[in-house]
Amino acid sequence: MDSKHQHTAISTAGLLIALGIIYGDIGTSPLYVMKAVVPGIIDPVLVYGGISCVLWTLTLQTTIKYVLLTLNADNNGEGGIFSLYALVRRRAGWLTVPAIVGGAALLADGVITPPISVSSAVEGLEAIYPNIPTVPIVIGILLLLFLLQSFGTQIVGKAFGPIMLLWFSMLAVLGVSWIVQHPGILQAANPYYAYDLLVNYPGGFWLLGAVFLCTTGAEALYSDLGHCGKGNIRISWTFVKLCLLLNYFGQGAWLLEHQGQQLNGRNPFYELMPHWFLIIGIGIATIAAVIASQALITGSFTLVAEAIRLNMWPKVKLNYPTDVKGQLFVPSMNRLLLFGCIGVVLYFQRSEHMEAAYGLAITLTMLMTTLLLTVWLRSKRVPMAAIALFVLLYGSIEGSFLIANLIKFPHGGWVSLAIGAALVSVMYVWLRAFYIKKRLTEFVKIEPYIESLKNLSDDESIPKYSTHLVFMTSAERASEIESKIIYSIFQKRPKRADIYWFVHVDTTDEPYTMEYKVSELAKDDVFRITFRLGFRVEQRINLYFRKVVEDLVRNKEVDITSRYESLSKQHVTGDFRFVVLEKYLSVDNDFPTMEKLVMQAYFYIKQFIASEDKYFGLDTSSVKVEKVPLVIAPVRDVALKRIS
Known part of the structure; x- marks a missing residue:
């Protein structure tokens, strides 16, 4: 099956996986959206206008922009802002700015x-136990969730689909049970009600900040394209959108039944449930909120791994707890997210805050x-008229959402912006340091040093450093090498070896490239291996290097038997030693x-x-990390005067 067909293929299992992985965030939005839209007295204009805004936001933003348009911008089947950036980055240097800000x-x-997802779910318990302390329960659930990450989500992931199918079915049934009691709410499908709320209702425009919460998961939907394929996402979204809208309209129907009253902290979502069902509903909502959180945590790990390779x-350090393609665990990010989430719960206390x-x-x-x-x-090469329409429409919609959301800044919006600014x-x-280091790394032609390497290899007056000496090099051209590596081999401490290997890793714009190229620079003495790895491929250089050497031995291109006489007779494989050069900032800088x-x-x-050898997955027992000074610009004029 060709890759293009795989990305669009539709299957029952794929649809179920899509339900479990993709719609956690957007699927739990009914827990808090209408509660935010109608904060005080229940006004019919607010209810009709709010429901209408939700319907058209989900249609224009999620369905048209993301499901129909953005999913086409797939990078070999992978989605997300960094995959999109990898597709277009060669067209202009400034595109790094939207990629960094968006990521x-x-x-x-x-x-x-x-x-917010877990708090909204757990706070439903207050309908049964009014004085229950929800904060410790929320923190406990989050702690457990983050502790489970290191084991991988393969087993839990299989249960996500059926649970989310149950969740969406529950949303639809609860919604319909109230729509039949107040069918007049279906009038909210008319976009005039949205217009009336935003233009004529006092302060109506600023409610867009609350309405926007219904579509926040659309970006995650695009990021998870690689896990499910666009075919499965498009079909499953039809079902998900219908269930969400039925629930929103049901909440609208309940609100109209109680117009003129104060909500007084009641959540319209839980008010749809008959009293006997509350505890079951809260349980299902809590599990759905955990799944929503899990999907976001997994997405964050993927995002960080892509950012590293870009x-x-x-x-x-990146860990791969299971054999599932693309599933990884980033311990440092897991800790940061855990502390951040607990900090948010302790600071805000309640979901409405x-x-x-x-x-x-x-x-943004x-x-x-x-x-x-x-x-x-x-x-x-899409016609300019169509592109202009796209920019005008979505520039206006998202610009309006941004302006409306800015009212949140003093009430807590600054928290997410402060975290975003730090990131x-x-x-x-x-990124800037990468380009500075690249500019200042001096490369030399390797050809003039080949004879010297062969002579050093044969010089028995120098103790042998290793049978196989492997250097990680950043030189993109096979004919070049860092001057620091030459210095390390010949001057720092002469490093005599039987075979010298130079290994370069090239990260491609495609997500899952796994290729390598071998150049024999001197027969039986000097080799260069270039790995071409996709930006979503695990950097296990130790493993890949061993595989390449095995292939070379099988093809009789290299003999890795130890060249010590006593060991050679017994066909013992020679030892391998990796050298990683780690730069530090020299004091001789101006x-x-x-x-x-x-x-x-x-x-x-x-x-x-952790040092780079751990990132590259090198065996620490055979790695030597050498520190080399990074001289940005040596101080040229030294006012030094000789005296007699």
């Missing part, structure tokens, strides 16, 4: 989604996706203030993360 904002919102994030912080950051992500998507549409800073520093600040921030962050 950071998506991660920032990931800190608020688990607390040189936008520190090379932190979290609503103020929620949505502001994700609006959606705007950045619109920007990148516009460039992608141009690359596909943007890290991404900016890392450079621009901005670059100085960037590099100081870069090295400050670097001290808190």
